[in-house]
Amino acid sequence: MRFRSLAATAAFFAFIFLGGCATNTMTGRSQLSLVSEASVSQQSISSYTSMMGNLDKKKKLLESTALNTRINTITNRLIEQAVLYHPKSAQWDWKVSVIDDEKTINAFCMPGGLMAIYTGLINQLHATDDEIANVMGHEISHALAGHGAEKMSMQMASSTGVAALAILVSKDNAQYQATNAALSAGALAFINLPNGRETEVEADKLGIELAARAGYNPAAAVTLWEKMASATKTKGQSDFMSTHPAPEKRQDSLRRLGAAMQPLYAAGKSAGAPYDWLHGDKARRPVRAEKDAIAFYSEQWESFKAGAIALTGTNQLLMVTKQGDFAKAYKEQHWRDLALGVSDSNYQWDLGYFYLAKAAAGLGYANAAKRYAALAEELSSNDDTACAQKRMLSCSGVDVAGEVRGASR
Numbered sequence: 179m180r181f182r183s184l185a186a187t188a189a190f191f192a193f194i195f196l197g198g199c200a201t202n203t204m205t206g207r208s209q210l211s212l213v214s215e216a217s218v219s220q221q222s223i224s225s226y227t228s229m230m231g232n233l234d235k236k237k238k239l240l241e242s243t244a245l246n247t248r249i250n251t252i253t254n255r256l257i258e259q260a261v262l263y264h265p266k267s268a269q270w271d272w273k274v275s276v277i278d279d280e281k282t283i284n285a286f287c288m289p290g291g292l293m294a295i296y297t298g299l300i301n302q303l304h305a306t307d308d309e310i311a312n313v314m315g316h317e318i319s320h321a322l323a324g325h326g327a328e329k330m331s332m333q334m335a336s337s338t339g340v341a342a343l344a345i346l347v348s349k350d351n352a353q354y355q356a357t358n359a360a361l362s363a364g365a366l367a368f369i370n371l372p373n374g375r376e377t378e379v380e381a382d383k384l385g386i387e388l389a390a391r392a393g394y395n396p397a398a399a400v401t402l403w404e405k406m407a408s409a410t411k412t413k414g415q416s417d418f419m420s421t422h423p424a425p426e427k428r429q430d431s432l433r434r435l436g437a438a439m440q441p442l443y444a445a446g447k448s449a450g451a452p453y454d455w456l457h458g459d460k461a462r463r464p465v466r467a468e469k470d471a472i473a474f475y476s477e478q479w480e481s482f483k484a485g486a487i488a489l490t491g492t493n494q495l496l497m498v499t500k501q502g503d504f505a506k507a508y509k510e511q512h513w514r515d516l517a518l519g520v521s522d523s524n525y526q527w528d529l530g531y532f533y534l535a536k537a538a539a540g541l542g543y544a545n546a547a548k549r550y551a552a553l554a555e556e557l558s559s560n561d562d563t564a565c566a567q568k569r570m571l572s573c574s575g576v577d578v579a580g581e582v583r584g585a586s587r
């Protein structure tokens with residue numbers, strides 16, 4: 179009996195850590211995913227609706243003021259960019275509320291695009307439009323990157339894991355109850371921790387890019403966190419800082435990222451008016467296709483666009499586990515995910531370069547596509563690197579040599 183429950187627990191954890199993980203293509207990081215984004219968004223809608231309903235009863239929601247217009251304009255420009263990275267979010271129920279509470283320095287975006295900002299953040303920090311865009315960009319990024327679903331998954335994993343562990347260590351029912359209660363309290367203290375530092379780094383990185391593309395100065399990300407930190411020092415812990423721990427050297431990384439964001443910022447400033455995502459008819463929203471999804475700035479992505487990815491590895495076993503995913507991404511034309519997945523896998527063969535060529539062509543990087551096609555052709559004529567010669571791998575139904583022949587000429 180003891181052995182069987184041990185085996186069951188082991189199987190459970192194997193599921194959690196292998197089956198329950200998914201790589202987030204927006205961040206490249208593997209996340210625990212036991213609950214879907216859709217179900218988390220559903221839960222957010224009900225908590226957001228009841229929270230705003232209560233605030234409205236207490237006359238704590240601002241409506242139709244100049245500040246509402248200002249916040250709507252800023253968040254709407256951010257949403258216009260967010261949907262380019264996460265096309266599914268084009269169907270989210272995007273909303274933003276302005277909460278009349280001068281004492282609270284806070285802002286949030288729940289999974290599914292439900293946002294709020296407190297007047298305390300705006301007025302106590304004397305926040306500029308650029309700073310508001312950077313804080314809201316950071317918040318939207320938590321939602322885009324699925325941090326809510328990740329936190330909820332960890333919560334589920336810890337409570338289920340706690341129950342399994344309690345059964346294992348307890349001999350009788352009374353002891354089980356006591357052990358379970360003690361373990362749960364420990365787990366609760368853990369899961370009630372705010373966003374992790376790792377997810378903070380991600381939200382910083384994504385947020386500054388959304389803001390820059392929306393036409394807001396990336397330098398304001400630095401001044402925003404400086405103001406936030408000094409307000410926390412003089413007035414005690416702010417609500418915002420307690421749930422958004424400062425990663426080490428946050429300002430330094432943001433300054434560096436800000437420099438890389440300058441071309442996007444310049445383009446963003448001269449962009450035309452966005453669609454009204456907050457109030458426009460949902461049925462008439464611009465359609466965003468998964469195949470056109472863009473990636474956040476990274477050295478890897480810059481290198482892909484420039485045609486400079488070099489596939490050099492020889493780990494065939496790793497490729498065996500990934501091949502199906504790549505075939506699927508290719509078939510569904512998920513170009514960004516295909517490009518990032520193939521360059522991550524770093525396996526030297528013609529099919530890899532063929533996929534990179536298709537992804538580059540699909541996203542409009544013609545020169546890069548040409549270079550990857552030439553490499554695919556070259557590798558297809560070498561037995562060591564041709565998919566047609568691989569024993570454990572196949573060409574996933576692609577005639578690489580036939581497809582790329584002459585592409586380089």
Ligand SMILES: [Zn+2]
Pocket residue numbers: 316320373377378381421422
């Ligand atoms: Zn955060």
